[in-house]
Amino acid sequence: MQSFISLIAVLILCTLSACSKTNINHHELTVTKAHSMMASEQLTSEALVNYYLERIAKIDDQGPQLNAVVQLNKNALKRAQALDEIYKKSGKVGPLHGIPILLKDNIDTIDGMANTAGSWALKNNYPKDDAFLVQQLKNAGAIILGKTNLSEWANFRSTSSSSGWSGLWGQSKNPYDITTSPCGSSAGSGVAIAADLALLAVGTETDGSVTCPSAINGIVGIKPTLGTISRDGIIPIAHSQDTAGPMARTVTDAVMLLDALTAVDIKDNAALSATNYISHLKIGGIKGKRIGVARNLMGYHGQLDAVFEQAIVDLKAQGAIIVDATNFTNTDAWGDAEFEVLLYEFKQGLNAYLADTDDNTPKSLAALIAFNLAHPDKEMPYFKQEIFEMAQAKGKLTDQRYRSALLLAKKLTQEEGIDALLAEHQLDLIIAPTTGPAWKTDWINGDHYLGAASSAAAISGYPHITVPMGYVHGLPVGLSMFSGKLQEGKLIEVAYGYEQSTLHRRAPVL
Numbered sequence: 001m002q003s004f005i006s007l008i009a010v011l012i013l014c015t016l017s018a019c020s021k022t023n024i025n026h027h028e029l030t031v032t033k034a035h036s037m038m039a040s041e042q043l044t045s046e047a048l049v050n051y052y053l054e055r056i057a058k059i060d061d062q063g064p065q066l067n068a069v070v071q072l073n074k075n076a077l078k079r080a081q082a083l084d085e086i087y088k089k090s091g092k093v094g095p096l097h098g099i100p101i102l103l104k105d106n107i108d109t110i111d112g113m114a115n116t117a118g119s120w121a122l123k124n125n126y127p128k129d130d131a132f133l134v135q136q137l138k139n140a141g142a143i144i145l146g147k148t149n150l151s152e153w154a155n156f157r158s159t160s161s162s163s164g165w166s167g168l169w170g171q172s173k174n175p176y177d178i179t180t181s182p183c184g185s186s187a188g189s190g191v192a193i194a195a196d197l198a199l200l201a202v203g204t205e206t207d208g209s210v211t212c213p214s215a216i217n218g219i220v221g222i223k224p225t226l227g228t229i230s231r232d233g234i235i236p237i238a239h240s241q242d243t244a245g246p247m248a249r250t251v252t253d254a255v256m257l258l259d260a261l262t263a264v265d266i267k268d269n270a271a272l273s274a275t276n277y278i279s280h281l282k283i284g285g286i287k288g289k290r291i292g293v294a295r296n297l298m299g300y301h302g303q304l305d306a307v308f309e310q311a312i313v314d315l316k317a318q319g320a321i322i323v324d325a326t327n328f329t330n331t332d333a334w335g336d337a338e339f340e341v342l343l344y345e346f347k348q349g350l351n352a353y354l355a356d357t358d359d360n361t362p363k364s365l366a367a368l369i370a371f372n373l374a375h376p377d378k379e380m381p382y383f384k385q386e387i388f389e390m391a392q393a394k395g396k397l398t399d400q401r402y403r404s405a406l407l408l409a410k411k412l413t414q415e416e417g418i419d420a421l422l423a424e425h426q427l428d429l430i431i432a433p434t435t436g437p438a439w440k441t442d443w444i445n446g447d448h449y450l451g452a453a454s455s456a457a458a459i460s461g462y463p464h465i466t467v468p469m470g471y472v473h474g475l476p477v478g479l480s481m482f483s484g485k486l487q488e489g490k491l492i493e494v495a496y497g498y499e500q501s502t503l504h505r506r507a508p509v510l
Contacts (some may be wrong), residue, residue: 026051028196030505031099031253033080038087038098043141045080045087045098048199052100052145056197060510064178067095068191070105070169071113071147071197079143096260102193102201104186105147105169106154107244108133108233116388118152118166118233120378121371124360130338132265133202133244145198146314148172148188154209155185156237156346158383160446163187163213167379171441175508176475177410180438181447183212189247190217193506200257201247206237206342208435208454212246212468215434215478218468218505220254220495221247225486226461227272230265236349238342239270240406242456249505252281254398256411258488275489283500285493287319289428292326294422296434300451304477307470308433311479311498315431318501320494323425330412338459339408343391344402365392368492382443413460419484427483428490434500436479457482465491467498468505476505 007488026048029037039045053072060066073079083098092098103109106117108127116122134144152166162185164172172187174180175195186203190213193201204209205223214221222245229244236242246257255277293312300307310355316322351364362368369388372379379385394402421430432453439448457464462485469479479492479498501506 025417028249028478029199030250030380031199031256034099035092041273042476045083045108046077047144047496048098049076049080049100049145052198054303056146057161059195060192060197064173064510065176065180065218066175066191066195067170067172067198068120068148068195069102069146069187070149073111073113073144075111075144076100076143076145083141083143092141094140094260095256096137096200099142099200100145100198101137101257102145102148102198102321103134104150104189104201104203106204106235107131107134107147107202109144111144113147116168117154118150118168119166119368120375121362121368123168124355125357129233132230132268133261134233136261136263142260142425148186148192148201148209151187152238153185154235155437156206156342157385157387159386160383162382162446164191164441165382165443169422171443173441174401174438176218177269177438179440180475181216181441183216183435183438185209186213186247190214190219190221193217193219193247193249194386194398195510196507199248200253202244202261203247204242205458206236206241207338207458208452210247211454211464211478211480212435212452214247215466215480216438216476218476218508219247219249220251220468220499221245221466222254222488223260223457223464224258224262224292224488225272225463227268227270228262228274228486230263230268232265232268232269235353236346238345239285239349240341241461246413251492255281255496257490268332272486274487277488277492280489280492281496283497286315286497288321288405289319289494290321290323290426291315291494292323292425292427292430294430294432294453295325296327296328296331297453301436301472303472304433305475306435307472308479311431311469314502315494315498316480318497326425326427326430328417328421330416331455334412334417335455337412338455339407340405341402341409343387344394344397344405346398347391347394348397359367359448378397383446413456414462417456417480418460418462421482427497429481429487429494432480433469434480437472437475437477439444453480458496461485463488465495467495471506
């Protein structure tokens with residue numbers, strides 16, 4: 001489905017001789033290692049871009065055909081060459097100088113790539129300007145390498161959808177077992193980082209869309225406090241929960257990306273000032289932390305639970321104080337309230353986004369529904385659009401039903417949820433398994449979720465980090481950590497300490 005990225009197209013960007021020189025010692029680089037190699041003249045930004053272009057051609061477009069990267073920035077090499085010249089003259093322009101980054105295909109960029117949400121209806125949606133977060137990345141010296149596939153409309157079109165599938169781009173595949181789901185909706189971002197198709201990627205989350213694909217693809221994902229990353233230029237689901245988030249192979253890289261993404265956007269009415277995340281990357285950060293165990297967010301997979309029990313032992317060994325059975329209540333009630341909120345906010349937010357696009361795209365949710373009905377072979381061969389239709393039936397955000405649902409969802413997950421557990425047990429953070437191991441991709445029956453730990457942090461707008469925790473039958477599983485508003489620092493300290501003491505992650509064999 002990747003017509004934009006055939007091998008021929010890649011070779012136009014990257015001569016065979018230039019690419020082949022980049023194959024040695026460039027696999028699974030970190031930002032720090034890449035910059036160290038640049039400083040010692042072992043690496044240039046141009047060579048790094050060429051390495052990823054060749055790898056995308058070999059294993060994403062051909063070979064196992066992971067189908068994670070669906071658009072390439074034709075100006076990536078030119079940007080890399082310019083940054084190399086700047087580096088020679090005056091050093092790095094920022095903390096991500098020359099680092100290739102992939103964006104989920106629901107984020108605006110002016111680098112010649114459409115912002116499609118995976119839908120044929122938006123295949124010609126070329127934004128007028130960069131999303132605020134994209135400009136932040138460019139200011140930090142990053143190179144926008146391309147865009148990644150996603151569960152179409154960020155998994156908010158049908159209750160029977162298959163994660164990682166979009167009508168426009170097709171199915172992304174889990175690199176640990178290509179017959180299994182990559183989870184979503186930031187599926188392509190998770191696959192791309194796991195398979196070393198870029199150094200870093202940006203995903204977006206409403207509820208689990210950064211953390212689930214990160215866990216299932218064996219990488220680190222951070223869903224930050226709502227408002228610390230601008231929502232500008234992101235095709236929305238719900239403004240009360242939506243946020244972008246970093247996805248990387250290490251906690252350090254994820255935190256460096258988070259640091260670059262966070263800035264106050266005065267046009268975002270939820271904007272918050274963020275802390276200095278990098279200062280929390282320190283050994284010994286687990287010692288003395290009081291960590292609660294959310295037992296009612298597990299129990300749906302015995303082997304996953306066994307891996308989680310070992311994670312608790314490992315945290316104790318690093319000096320954590322484990323407070324067991326710090327369980328949530330009213331989880332069903334908050335889920336019902338959340339869905340009501342999402343339906344209302346999706347209609348309002350999407351209509352606002354579409355109204356500002358060019359005339360060659362549908363201008364409303366109603367128009368999208370009509371488009372899908374007119375193109376069922378492309379858009380609805382496996383599942384329908386009942387969520388679209390439910391959202392279209394909703395009224396305005398002034399409706400009492402919406403306002404009551406929003407208040408209830410926040411109350412149950414904030415003051416009666418995470419905040420209550422932290423206060424009652426004097427906790428620094430709460431842990432649970434992120435989600436089960438990957439299930440078989442199934443376009444007929446849809447996703448086979450057994451359980452997940454994402455909703456409390458997602459609905460409340462509080463931070464959530466997932467870190468590789470181990471494997472179940474060779475499939476990665478993640479450890480979730482969440483806490484109160486703007487408590488990313490505590491989570492980073494524990495995530496970094498846990499990662500460094502266990503080093504669970506293994507690259508997929510491709």
